[in-house]
Amino acid sequence: MTGRWLRDAAGGLPATYWYLWAGLLINRLGAFAVLFLSLYLTEARDASPARAGLVVGMYGVGGVAGTLLGGVLTDRWGRRRTLLAAHAAAAAVLVALAVSTHLGVIAALVALLGLAHSMPGPAFVAAIIDVTPADRRSRAFNLQFWAFNLGMAGASLLAGLLAEQSFLALFLVDAAATALTTAIIAWKVPETRPAHADARAAGSMLTPLRDGVFLVFVLLTFVQALLNMQNSTILPLAMAADGLGASAYGLVVAVTGALIVAGQLFVPRLIDGRDKARVLALSMAVFALGYAALAGADALWAYLLCAVVWTLGAMIAAPPNAEINSELAPALLRGRYQAVFYLVWPAAGFVAPALGGVSLQHLGGAHWLLVGLAGAAAAAGQLWAGPARARRVAATAERTGTMVR
Structure with a gap:
């Protein structure tokens, strides 16, 4: 076994x-x-x-x-x-x-x-x-x-x-x-790197920026990154407003990390063979539920429970997110495509605290409902964008003679 x-x-x-x-x-x-x-x-x-x-x-x-x-x-x-x-x-x-x-x-x-x-x-x-x-x-x-x-x-x-x-x-x-x-x-x-590859002949840094299917995927991942960044930027402020100190926030962070370390290796058996767009839609729905529930959280146990929920969403999202990214990138431009994709994280690192702080200050607990709504919209977006990605990947596989699950 x-x-x-x-x-x-x-x-x-x-x-x-x-x-x-x-x-x-x-x-x-x-x-x-x-x-x-x-x-x-x-x-x-x-x-x-x-x-x-x-x-x-x-x-x-x-x-x-x-x-x-x-x-x-x-x-x-x-x-x-x-x-x-x-x-x-x-x-x-x-x-x-x-x-x-x-x-x-x-x-x-x-x-x-x-x-x-x-x-x-x-x-x-x-x-x-x-x-x-x-x-x-x-x-x-x-x-x-x-x-x-x-x-x-x-x-x-x-x-x-x-x-x-x-x-x-x-x-x-x-x-x-x-x-x-x-x-x-x-x-x-x-x-x-593929032998005899000439990335300059294959395209430039602008090539991924002209790829509509890829950019839609990047935008949806940016929404996911915005939700992720709530953990380290807005969550401690919300917990402090409820009278919970740094040690309580540290416990939430420790629990999420422990859950990933203990459970991430079981994820492939849960998602293998399933449609990646549906898996990502499910993950974003779980994200949305975890963050929206924070609107009613005012005790440590409630924050911990919400953290478990959104961490499950992150765990499910990680493999198909990276796999789709690898499928959409042409072999000779993998580095450039990865660079554009990776930019969502520093961008979210700026946008999440800049907008989230204002939102939390003026909306209070309703901020988390807004975050949950963004996650739900991203879930719908994954279902909408999935067929176009699948057609693109299938066409690439047919052209190169590779197999796609």
Whole structure:
């Protein structure tokens, strides 16, 4: 029984995928610095909260540039070289941050760190698509999502322990984990870009922006990202208004992380063989229910229950979201398509708190009904857009001779 479950969850994936997966997990486990960057600035560098916020914001600015640059380099330069350059640069920047004291220098280094941390995203996903058979990609992306969350959960725990001892150690251990990921990629991950690929002849950065089917998918994913960002931006404010402190919010975050770590490996058996548009519509409906229910939440148990509901939606959405993204991207432009897709997260990271704060202030609990309505609209949108995506994928499969589930 256990053996069959393991085969269903993780079987049939090539060795290169597992080295990529291991690098991602190690990198996430060591991703300490960003989590405690604002605390480091205020406690160790005597920055005011306003200046600390400005410096931390530079990470997002660098992240947008890094995502676009990573997409172009992934197609033109190759997956392996992009991954190696980005991780080596991130390790060097982290060491520089550990010894820098001037706030202006730190701000510049934080922007560079955001760039270096965002560059590998398109290359990681493009490499996974390159080496994984189409009928195993759902499992591959499910395991990627699981590793990311497992690593972040471990990083949150380890970072707290390290920060109490030394901020210097925080940066240096992060740099060491990044360097270890670089070594794994250099040792075991070959170049996976299709042979004789000429991405310049296949199109430019504007190509995905002219792809209507892809852009509709990106827009629907942006709505999902807006809902996701409620957790880290608006939820703590709502809980504080109900008299619940930081420890209560920390418990909600811990429960959602534990649920993903414990349950994500069971998701493939639930969704394999099912229409991806319907799975995504279901996930968005579950998202909508979880957030809309917050309109009546005023106690910790209610917040925890709502968190369980919307986390189930996130777990169901992760594999088909990534799989559809991989199916819509032409082989020679996978990096650029991934870059445009990944931009929804920094964009949502700006829009969610900017609009959500105003909405919560003026609407109170009704803000969550509005969020739920957005989720319901996205669920309907997935059902509406699904047939066009399916026709596009089927036509691509027929042209290239590949099999689509």
